[in-house]
Amino acid sequence: xxxxxxASLILKTSDITQQSTYLYGNTFSxxxxxxxxxxxxxTWNNINLRTVLGTIxxxxxxxxxxxxxxxxxxxxxxxxxxxxxxxxxxxxGLPWINQTYNTKSNSNGTSTSIATFNxxxxxxxxxxxxxxxxxxxxxxxxxxxxxxDYFRILDDVIPNSNINLTQxxxxxxxxxxxxxxxxxxxSNANVVLGSGITGAGIPANTYISYVSGxxxxxxxxxxxxxxxxxxxITPIATYPxxxxxxxxxxxxxxxxxxxxxxx
Numbered sequence: 001x002x003x004x005x006x007a008s009l010i011l012k013t014s015d016i017t018q019q020s021t022y023l024y025g026n027t028f029s030x031x032x033x034x035x036x037x038x039x040x041x042x043t044w045n046n047i048n049l050r051t052v053l054g055t056i057x058x059x060x061x062x063x064x065x066x067x068x069x070x071x072x073x074x075x076x077x078x079x080x081x082x083x084x085x086x087x088x089x090x091x092x093g094l095p096w097i098n099q100t101y102n103t104k105s106n107s108n109g110t111s112t113s114i115a116t117f118n119x120x121x122x123x124x125x126x127x128x129x130x131x132x133x134x135x136x137x138x139x140x141x142x143x144x145x146x147x148x149d150y151f152r153i154l155d156d157v158i159p160n161s162n163i164n165l166t167q168x169x170x171x172x173x174x175x176x177x178x179x180x181x182x183x184x185x186x187s188n189a190n191v192v193l194g195s196g197i198t199g200a201g202i203p204a205n206t207y208i209s210y211v212s213g214x215x216x217x218x219x220x221x222x223x224x225x226x227x228x229x230x231x232x233i234t235p236i237a238t239y240p241x242x243x244x245x246x247x248x249x250x251x252x253x254x255x256x257x258x259x260x261x262x263x
Contacts, residue, residue: 007053009065011146011244013042014073024194024207025236033145038160039239040150043093050142053248060250062097062138066131067114068245074124075240076192077165083154085119093146094137116153119239122189131247148244165190168233173199177225180218185228187214190235199231200224208233 016022016033028035033044050057070089078085092111099112112135119125149158168188175182184191195208197216201224210217 005056005250007056007248008068009047009052009246009248011042011044011148011246012241013039013239013243014241015044016042017241023205024238025196036158036160038237040087040158040160041147042149043145043147045145046143047093047146048143049139053250056248056250057139061253062136062251064249064251065094065114065135065137066247066249067129067133068131068247069126069128069243070115070117070245071126071243072119072124073241074193075119075121076194077121077190077235077237078119078239079159079161079237080165081159083152084159085121086153087117087119087150087159088113088153088156089115089117090149090151091135091146092149093144094135095140097136097138099135099137111147111149117150122192124240136251150239165235165237168235169230171231171233172228173226173231174228175201175222175226177201177223178221180221182216182218182222182226182231184214184216188233191216191233192235193240194236194238196234196236197231198234199226200229201226202231207236 013035016028016035019030019032022028025037027037031045033042035042090111091114096112100108100110102109114135115129115133117127151158168190171188172185173182191208191211193208193211197206197208197218201222202218203220203223206218206220208216209219
């Protein structure tokens with residue numbers, strides 16, 4: 001039985017991807033967190049559990065972390081292999097209690113599976129778990145780093161191949177100097193968030209940060225005006241920005257062990 005008083009923990013991959021030095025398709029690390037090139041392994045640094053849990057931090061020693069919702073932005077192509085979209089989500093960084101047994105190794109590990117999820121290519125996806133997916137953890141530090149990994153259900157491997165799809169070279173772009181808005185000559189379903197883009201007036205390491213029909217927004221501003229200028233777009237197969245909404249409930253101590261540190 002859990003107490004009615006609870007806390008919420010929200011983990012957003014955009015906390016990492018929206019940093020100014022982040023570049024899609026490249027590994028990234030900062031004080032906020034880190035991510036591999038494909039976006040299939042994400043770590044949020046220095047999460048203060050005492051702040052997250054508030055008044056229930058000192059009241060309880062053991063907690064249930066319950067998955068509420070997973071929601072994605074419009075997905076990129078992710079991977080040409082559909083098995084890379086059907087994944088198990090594993091979380092590590094908290095001191096799990098009775099949650100980490102691996103039947104292959106016959107031993108406990110450091111991560112626990114909190115859900116299965118299917119990314120839908122070129123579409124946003126939301127799945128509600130209604131806090132029914134539960135993992136139990138204790139306390140060993142006020143702060144922690146939390147990592148979420150996507151493991152393919154097919155082979156229990158984290159997909160991390162940096163797949164660049166076929167370059168798009170049959171489009172032109174029109175835009176004003178010192179602007180990051182570019183109008184394409186035609187729409188193309190393969191022009192997705194995170195795609196690299198090159199051409200006259202487009203700074204190096206520029207990617208597409210927004211797509212709506214024939215209008216795209218660049219991560220950098222144009223250094224010259226473009227008028228139906230030839231461009232090259234390199235779609236990249238990365239996972240989309242995703243938000244994880246989790247509820248945390250304190251587990252009351254047994255009445256016969258009210259001063260104990262465990263149930």
